[in-house]
Amino acid sequence: MSNTISRVTAAMTAIHNENSISLANLNVDFTLIKLEAPPEFLGVGRTISHSRKRSAEDGSVHKTARKLGALFASKVPSTSELYRAYGKRVSEISQSATANPQPTAKDGLFASYVGADSTSLWAAVTSGEGAIGVHLLACMLARMWNGPEATSVWDELVTKRKEEISEEVERAVYPSKFDADVCASTQELTRDELALWDASARSWIESADKAKAREHKQLILMLDNINVPVNSEKSVYSSVMVAWSTALVAPVVVRIPMDCLVRGMPQQVQDAAALLGMSSWHLYPDMVILGTVTAEVKQGDQLFLPTALLTLGLQFANKNHQSVSWSLPLAHMRYYGHPVWSQRALGQENSRISMDEFAYIVLGAVFGGWMEYGRSTDDGLSWLLKLLELLDKFSQNTKEPCTVGEMLHNFDGTVEIPWENVPLHIRARQISDPSTWMGWLFIAAQRIIDSKGIEKQTAMQLVALGRRRTDMLCPNYDRPLPLFGLSDPFVLIHIISDEDLQVKILRHIARRLKLSNTTHIIRYRHNPDLQHAKETQGAFFEFASVLPVLKCKIRENAEACDRPDRDSSSYARWLPIRTRHDPSTNQAVGCVCEIECSEDCQCLAESTECSLLCKGHGQNDVLNSCGIMNHRQMLMNKKRSKDIVNYGEYCFPLYDFWDDMSGELCIKQGCDRSYDEEINHLCQEDPSLRVGDSEVLELVLGAHSECGIYAFKYPHISQISSDINLPRAGDCIPPEIMETALRPEVLNLGPLIDWLSYFNQNELKVDIPENSYSTAARRDGYGIYTISLRASASATEVYKLLPGATVSTSIASRRLWLSKWIRPEFKKKTDQPHLFWNQQLFRGEALACIALFDSGSYDLDPDGLSKVFALSSGNSIYVAAPLLCDPHEMPLEREVRRVVGNIGRPGLAFLIPPTEPKIRKPNNESWMHINHAPFDGKIEDCFQQTTIHLGFTAYNLPLRDDSQGDNIIDRPASLVETIISVHDRGQWVADLDVISALEYGRMDENPGEPCGLPTVFRSGKPHFISVDNWDEFLEAPSDGILVIRAHENWLARLAFTVLSVNRRVRTIVLPNDVCWACCKTSIEDAQRDLETDLLFLIC
Structure with missing residues (x-):
């Protein structure tokens, strides 16, 4: 009996202790708990940057991962095999130098932000199994929806999940079993936290796409050939939950996807959740597509056993859907109003491509208006390259070297030699030069012809996308006829020299006009x-x-x-x-x-x-x-x-x-x-x-x-000519006639070049009667059309300095000629050839251009970006070149360079400096460090402990974009006040406004270049004073020539240049190889217009 009592007492004590532990858990901030990462994910931990790792393990992102993991813990299926496979994949991607480069000295103040943004991934890994599942969901949403849409989905998921937990507790007989869910539902998840969570996942999949480029392209090619929805659920919460669980593991009735596949079990799917998961998680099993023709796609992913085969039963798919599509009513998108019904598709229309591939879309938009000349992509390419061949034949009449930049244009686009004064054969060569929009299209066409395999298929799909988006270039009324208007009979008739061909063309026109021999006759030379x-x-x-x-x-x-x-x-x-x-x-x-x-x-x-x-x-x-x-x-x-x-x-x-x-x-x-x-x-x-x-x-x-x-x-039909009005639809020369016309022996080179250069009938130098048929577009030179093509080619020039950068295919839905980064005066008609881009971009315009192409939709006014020195978006930081190079280099104002990384902000984050940067005040105790010794001629680096860092204030100004409504909650772009701070030996020295300082104009651009003279410094007049520490700079004398010794330390040299210019002091930045004789000459020149007797030399 006593033993029984003892056992009962022990049981009661255990129950009491268990309840105490449960209650204690409710009072502990579980978001601070950090778990050890599974071994499959350790590759990520070894390559993540220190700042991102700190945020993922101890910062706000870790807390978000813990909160979301706990909130959805009971909703996440157990998919251990999938998690292990995913861990191996992300560890593999993290080792990729392309997707996750390590910072170098040239990254400067952005070094802490270089590399793939794996913050949310590592936060999930160190937060538990549920958090990993939530991270996978974040990748799915980021793959399909844009930033504001995904944040809206997350906000609604959190709200609905908390309501669901409350309802479960009310219905439960033993509510205590939901204590963990109740604890998670009491945690606050702000919209800003959800936006940062999405932004990190979004940046990660962009980087991972780079590492798995071949597999990703092949999957996109396959997805563009199917029609299947993610699911048909009507509410956001139920649709996302079904898609999530379906992609993770098989339901009871129908066994579907990834966890089963990684076990080597073949699967068959009828909806697209699994396909969306594959794309988002970069897992690529072999596939069989059932349809009218059965197709097998071999990916060769080593994470899957040979028996893992995914069969797509697409014969049951709804043909009204395009690719993998998902439609959701987003009720949390706006502050007030009905839900915003949004639909997205996973394929070429919602993917990222290189700028070279963007040219294929433009080619498609061009071919889309070429009627029988572009009924197929092959037809369009053939005709375009025939025109290139014709120009090449004309230009082969000379071997004189000539480039557009050397003969025709200055750097800023101003014409040095009038176009009409350039020899015809040279003009023929320049039309096809890569610096012209037409030459840019010729190169793109040739790339397609030369490509093979996946690259060829991708190019053809992008051309097809462009053919469906012809209005990206211009409205239909401004579109020239095929072959850039050469098939226009009213144009061609003045270009060809063969009389029989002229008669044939005029008879063709007469048939289209329905003229008769009793009313009209042809006269020809x-x-x-x-x-x-x-x-x-x-x-x-x-x-x-x-x-x-x-x-x-x-x-x-x-x-x-x-x-x-x-x-x-x-x-x-x-x-x-x-x-x-x-x-x-x-x-x-x-x-x-x-x-x-x-x-x-x-x-x-x-x-x-x-x-x-x-x-x-x-x-x-x-x-x-x-x-x-x-x-x-x-x-x-x-x-x-x-x-x-x-x-x-x-x-x-x-x-x-x-x-x-x-x-x-x-x-x-x-x-x-x-x-x-x-x-x-x-x-x-x-x-x-x-x-x-x-x-x-x-x-x-x-x-x-x-x-x-x-x-x-005739007297009774004296006004017959005024009734002629040829319909545009049939107003082009048949291809069989054009085949005969595109030959050097039947074309007049002068009129041909004039037409291709201006698209204006007045340049053909013929008398066109006022009562003859002539559209306004032909008279105006197809202004809208050429603006869009020139803008496209100009954007390509900007992206040439951004290797690895990608653009959104959503740009194909924009009307390029309306882009705000194109100045209004550029859109006005001029007497210069339309082939060349004659607008010198300012930094704000270059950044606005990048923002539009990077996002595919956000068209921002460049006037509001004049103070911006960097743009962070996705896995890219676009930085004004002066912040990434030695100040002696003096890059062009419009020059922007790319750093692979992210600052951890959602959407388009434009970094701006504070209005009045601070600088350390002189310290009374610093006198012991100040010597201001005479310069001894030794060039060395005395500022090796000087570092520059980025920091952010709380100031964040959302930017309005015309493509979004006024009451949208999450603005896709914002100005972020950013502090560029200088530290020396860990101590703050000053904050910098680099761009404003370098634009102030008190810096000599190229003094002291090597000239072959002796470079040994000789003391004498003028006297030079050494600056070997920051105190000597901050308390510099009021006159004299101060030599700041920061040799080959470009960050320190940049900091000193900015601060010295801000002090309104004349500054000379010397090259690494100093010629002191030339330097003294530059000093003498500078001293003539000094407002003070002080001058800084930075060597």
């Missing part, structure tokens, strides 16, 4: 061969029908005509047998004759007939001025008529002249007789034939001096 030209004294004009004509069969006795025979239908041409002078044409060529020859006629002086052939211009005249038949001309006309008949067309004579009073072109046609009979008939006409007895022609398109379509100006 005939260019005979050399012998013919010599005999006819030059070129002359002929006429052609716009459509095939029906000719009566000619009887042997030529007395009558049979009825028209349908089989006798063919095109017709007319050869003129009489012309009168066009006074305007005469004046243009210098001929002084009117109707009759004058004594000063140059034709008579050369013993030739007077006609419009003066100086090789005008028309042939088969009659001499006296009216006597010119038999030589008759013979040549008959020979020409036979050539036309052999060509397969009818040939008739025609009587044409220019009316003396009205100056109008008049003709009288001949037909249905033999050629000789028609000539005899027309030659018997009275030379003073009146206009009323003939047909008056009016030019409706083309030019009098070359070729054109003329309307018969």
